Amino acid sequence: MQVTVEACSSICMNTLQRQVKKIIDKDYPNATPQEVYDNALKELKSFSVNNQFFNYVAHVNYLGGHRWFFLCPKCNNHAIKLFLPPETVLDREHLYLCKSCHKLKNQSALMGQNNMYRKVTRPLRRLKEIEDKIARGHIKADIVQTLLDEYETLEKQLKEAPEFRLYSFKKKHSL
Numbered sequence: 008m009q010v011t012v013e014a015c016s017s018i019c020m021n022t023l024q025r026q027v028k029k030i031i032d033k034d035y036p037n038a039t040p041q042e043v044y045d046n047a048l049k050e051l052k053s054f055s056v057n058n059q060f061f062n063y064v065a066h067v068n069y070l071g072g073h074r075w076f077f078l079c080p081k082c083n084n085h086a087i088k089l090f091l092p093p094e095t096v097l098d099r100e101h102l103y104l105c106k107s108c109h110k111l112k113n114q115s116a117l118m119g120q121n122n123m124y125r126k127v128t129r130p131l132r133r134l135k136e137i138e139d140k141i142a143r144g145h146i147k148a149d150i151v152q153t154l155l156d157e158y159e160t161l162e163k164q165l166k167e168a169p170e171f172r173l174y175s176f177k178k179k180h181s182l
Contacts (some may be wrong), residue, residue, distance in 0.1 A: 010099065011114045015090040018056055018103060022124050027051060039059055044073055051075065061089070079105035126170045130161045137161075 027050045027062065035046055044065065050062050064085060065073035076085035081104050089103035090111055099109055115124070137158045141151060165171045176182075 009093050010096050010111055011044065012090060012106065012111045013114050015092050015109070015111065017088050017090045020075055020077055020087045023026065023051070023073075040071070047073070047075070056103060057091075061103070077105075079108055081105070081108045123170050123174070126168045127165070127174050130165050134158060134161055134165075 024047075027047050030050055031043055031046050035042060035129075038046065048063065052060070054061065059080075061080070062078040063075055064074050064078055068074050076087060077089050078084070079086050079089065081100075082103060084105055084107070086105040089105060090105045090109055091101070092099040092109055092111075094101065132144075137154050140146065141154060146154075
């Protein structure tokens with residue numbers, strides 16, 4: 008059974024790094040770069056999920072500071088995200104590991120050749136993204152117009168696609 012990234016729980020280093028930065032900025036406002044690094048490592052070492060602790064590696068960023076990565080507990084590769092498959096999946100380890108150790112793929116990679124995905128799911132997802140962007144507001148008028156034009160084009164393509172007509176029929180009749 009192929010498990011997708013979307014079906015898994017994940018922890019992201021970008022989010023964790025932002026949280027750690029807030030803590031360090033608040034607790035150590037005048038820290039030197041070495042102190043920031045040491046304190047960040049200390050904060051990261053205390054982080055655990057489901058009693059699983061993680062190892063980290065940092066690369067010096069050319070703009071200053073460090074870019075942190077998880078070290079996958081199984082293969083020791085650098086990873087921005089670690090994934091935990093659902094408990095119902097029995098053939099996978101129930102640990103946070105990298106994408107390749109769990110043999111995960113994105114749903115779009117699995118469905119990319121599928122007509123239903125290309126002609127229905129992807130355009131519907133893009134329509135939702137456009138609606139959300141416009142609803143959030145604070146967008147320049149010319150960008151809103153571009154988004155509305157794209158929205159109309161996608162709607163027209165959807166209505167003409169036989170796959171969408173079948174999808175709509177099944178949805179309407181709960182099939």
